[in-house]
Amino acid sequence: MKTRTASALVVAALVTFPFLSGCASKDNTQSAASAPGAPVGIVAHRGASYDAPENTIAAQKLAWEQGADAVETDIYLTKDGKIIALHDKTTNRTTGKKLTPSKSTLAELRALDAGSWKSSKYAGEKIPTLDEQLALIPSGKRMFIEIKVGPEIVPELVRCLAKAGAGKHNITFISFNYDALKAAHEALPEIPAQYLKGYRDPAKRKPGYVQPTIDEVIKEAKTANFTGLDLQATWPLSKADVKRIKDAGLELHVWTVDDPTLGRHWVELGTMSITTNRPAYLRKELKL
Numbered sequence: 001m002k003t004r005t006a007s008a009l010v011v012a013a014l015v016t017f018p019f020l021s022g023c024a025s026k027d028n029t030q031s032a033a034s035a036p037g038a039p040v041g042i043v044a045h046r047g048a049s050y051d052a053p054e055n056t057i058a059a060q061k062l063a064w065e066q067g068a069d070a071v072e073t074d075i076y077l078t079k080d081g082k083i084i085a086l087h088d089k090t091t092n093r094t095t096g097k098k099l100t101p102s103k104s105t106l107a108e109l110r111a112l113d114a115g116s117w118k119s120s121k122y123a124g125e126k127i128p129t130l131d132e133q134l135a136l137i138p139s140g141k142r143m144f145i146e147i148k149v150g151p152e153i154v155p156e157l158v159r160c161l162a163k164a165g166a167g168k169h170n171i172t173f174i175s176f177n178y179d180a181l182k183a184a185h186e187a188l189p190e191i192p193a194q195y196l197k198g199y200r201d202p203a204k205r206k207p208g209y210v211q212p213t214i215d216e217v218i219k220e221a222k223t224a225n226f227t228g229l230d231l232q233a234t235w236p237l238s239k240a241d242v243k244r245i246k247d248a249g250l251e252l253h254v255w256t257v258d259d260p261t262l263g264r265h266w267v268e269l270g271t272m273s274i275t276t277n278r279p280a281y282l283r284k285e286l287k288l
Contacts, residue, residue: 039288040274040286040288041142041273041274042067042068042069042070042273042274042276042279042288043068043069043071043072043142043253043274043275043276043279044059044060044063044066044068044070044071044072044275044276045072045255045256045275045276046072046073046087046277047059047063047071047073048062048063048065048066048068048278050258050277050278050281052122053094053117053118053119053125054087054094055073055086055094055114055127056085056115056122056125056127057128057133057136058115058125060128060133060136061136066280067280067283068279069141069273070142070143070172070273071133071137071143071144072144072145072146072174072275073085073133073144073145073146074086074087074146074148075130075145075146075147075148075153076148076149076153077101077102077149077152077153077156078104078105078106078109079102079103079105080105082106082129083129083130083156083157084101084106084109084127084128084129084130085127085128085130086101086127086148087148089148091109091112091114091127093117094114094117095112095113095117095127096113097112099112106129109127110127112126112127113125114127130145130157131160131163131164134160134163134164134166137166142170142171142172143166143170143172144173144174144194144230144275145157145172145174146174146175146196147175147177147180147181148175148177149177150177150179150180151179151180151182154180154184154187157184157187158188161188161191167188168190172191172192172193172194173185173191173192173193173194174194174195174196174230175195175196176196176197176198178195178220185225189225192227192251193226193227194226194229195217195220195224195229195230196230196231197217197229197230197232197235198231198232198234199231199232199234199235200234201234214235214237214244214245215244218244218245218248221248222248222249226250227250227251228250228251228252228253229250229251229253230255230275231252231253232254232255232256233254233255233256233257233262233266237269239269242269246270251272252270252271252272253273253274254266254273254274255274256276256277257274257275257276258276258277258278258282260282260285260286263282263285263286264286267286267288274286
């Protein structure tokens with residue numbers, strides 16, 4: 001058997017998992033990757049976060065080792081204008097010390113231990129910068145960047161991506177924050193932008209909360225010219241709902257799925273990717 005070149009391997013990966021190529025078009029027409037029967041990508045939620053401390057370099061590297069097609073990360077802007085990876089509004093849960101990114105410098109945040117809470121073997125793991133994370137994306141792989149704050153982060157986000165040579169070939173923007181996602185997509189319209197939307201169980205909804213319908217979410221996404229939806233796995237979608245999403249020219253992605261039965265359900269519905277804390281396990285169970 002002839003040895004394939006690195007470039008050939010990358011091309012093969014893009015054909016196998018079209019979502020890795022950033023194939024969503026500017027006019028928001030339906031991509032081939034969202035067609036029935038297209039392969040489903042595995043996105044590592046905050047890295048391989050079941051086994052390693054979330055949103056760290058260790059978790060990101062392990063995700064690639066476990067065969068993830070993409071890594072999802074969450075970003076905040078520090079007091080001194082740098083972008084770090086962190087999920088919560090403060091560092092308390094993952095470091096034991098409560099700092100707020102917008103009120104703390106990069107040096108203050110980097111002094112924290114972001115690994116020991118998970119396991120002593122990860123003691124000393126640092127909160128990474130986005131620059132560090134981007135530098136570690138392998139060829140043919142992708143990073144889903146969740147914007148956790150407002151549009152004020154966009155200029156530094158653009159700078160980070162330009163510095164790393166990152167773009168539509170290896171980056172997807174995601175966010176619950178409509179204005180931030182819209183600003184990022186307007187600044188870099190060639191990069192796919194997926195609108196995150198959760199679904200609350202009716203029995204757990206607080207008084208006054210109104211759950212948007214899937215048609216309302218589709219309308220919001222189309223108004224901003226987003227390329228797709230990234231939905232919580234609790235959404236009770238039917239195949240007819242999925243058809244409306246795709247007929248609107250939007251991709252469908254789902255989060256966060258660790259249970260194989262739930263994963264199979266979303267594969268059958270036609271999701272383009274599944275975000276999971278356990279990339280190797282879920283890929284094996286779903287035979288992807």
